[in-house]
Amino acid sequence: MSITTASRPPTAGQDGDIRRHELAAFLRSRRERIMPEQVGLDRGPRRRTPGLRREEVAQLSAVGVTWYTWLEQARPIQVSAQVLDALARALQLDTSERAHLFALAGAVDPAPGTPCPTITPSLRLMLERLEPFPACVQNSRYDILAYNRTYGRLMCDLDALPPEDRNCMWLAFTNEEWGRSLGANRQETTRIMAAKFRAAMAEHLAEPAWKTMLGRLRSASPEFCAIWEQHEVVAPVGDRTKRFVNAEVGTLTLEHTNLWLGPSSGPRLVSYIPLDDESRLRLERLQALALEREELAAVVAAR
Numbered sequence: 001m002s003i004t005t006a007s008r009p010p011t012a013g014q015d016g017d018i019r020r021h022e023l024a025a026f027l028r029s030r031r032e033r034i035m036p037e038q039v040g041l042d043r044g045p046r047r048r049t050p051g052l053r054r055e056e057v058a059q060l061s062a063v064g065v066t067w068y069t070w071l072e073q074a075r076p077i078q079v080s081a082q083v084l085d086a087l088a089r090a091l092q093l094d095t096s097e098r099a100h101l102f103a104l105a106g107a108v109d110p111a112p113g114t115p116c117p118t119i120t121p122s123l124r125l126m127l128e129r130l131e132p133f134p135a136c137v138q139n140s141r142y143d144i145l146a147y148n149r150t151y152g153r154l155m156c157d158l159d160a161l162p163p164e165d166r167n168c169m170w171l172a173f174t175n176e177e178w179g180r181s182l183g184a185n186r187q188e189t190t191r192i193m194a195a196k197f198r199a200a201m202a203e204h205l206a207e208p209a210w211k212t213m214l215g216r217l218r219s220a221s222p223e224f225c226a227i228w229e230q231h232e233v234v235a236p237v238g239d240r241t242k243r244f245v246n247a248e249v250g251t252l253t254l255e256h257t258n259l260w261l262g263p264s265s266g267p268r269l270v271s272y273i274p275l276d277d278e279s280r281l282r283l284e285r286l287q288a289l290a291l292e293r294e295e296l297a298a299v300v301a302a303r
Helices: 012-033 054-061 065-072 081-090 095-105 121-129 149-154 168-174 176-181 183-201 208-220 222-228 277-302
Strands: 135-138 144-147 240-246 250-260 268-274
Touching (some): 012 095, 054 065, 054 081, 081 095, 081 208, 121 135, 135 149, 149 240, 149 277, 168 183, 168 208, 176 183, 183 222, 250 277
Antiparallel strands (some): 135 268, 240 250, 250 268
């Protein structure tokens, strides 16, 4: 039996054309809803365009005006995950809109804030039960995928950060509070972290999430650039003693342990066990402070 033209499924070329037009329409709709004042731009007396102009989106995203115009015209051009990430930030997309943007473009979202199948309810319960010992789940890119209350306050207030910034490499090189918590060993710690990151990245050179994180670090931290150019590599190591200087409870002497949740290049449970009574008491105090903040936030939210 023959198939009529009306019922024939679209070809790969037709599917790509549909996606490009949907992407173009979506970008236009998101651009037109953002007022200049929302992104720190002057409206001016002669503005006729609703929302932002194309050149303003291009400027905010650090892409060419012509290239962005072609994107909104549904021309057959390539768009990288890094550029999509920049557009999502410039257009202030929420989680659902961001996912839709990447789906239309047929790209993998490099943001680490998306739900991770590794983080099961059982694993979250384990993190909670480890308190007051700080614990988190990280991947080989140093993304912090989940954490308990004490870890959330160990080096800085992780809850106050956007998901894409919850990365140990990013925080070590760009967050002053996190850097201060590393104490006198900060430079050695960041050097080793960068060397481990380079070693791990050898297996992920073409992956957008890795390239995006590397690009962000290079743009934000001259210190990282200098270390990165040394091309040092270090394999993951076992347990070791670490000292943190917490702004609220003081110095903590802890033993760092990795529990791999899969292959050694995959996610791992990271825990910190106190090595003396003073550190244990200070961790209990840190947990109590975190609980107090949660309770206060709940009261405020209920009003």
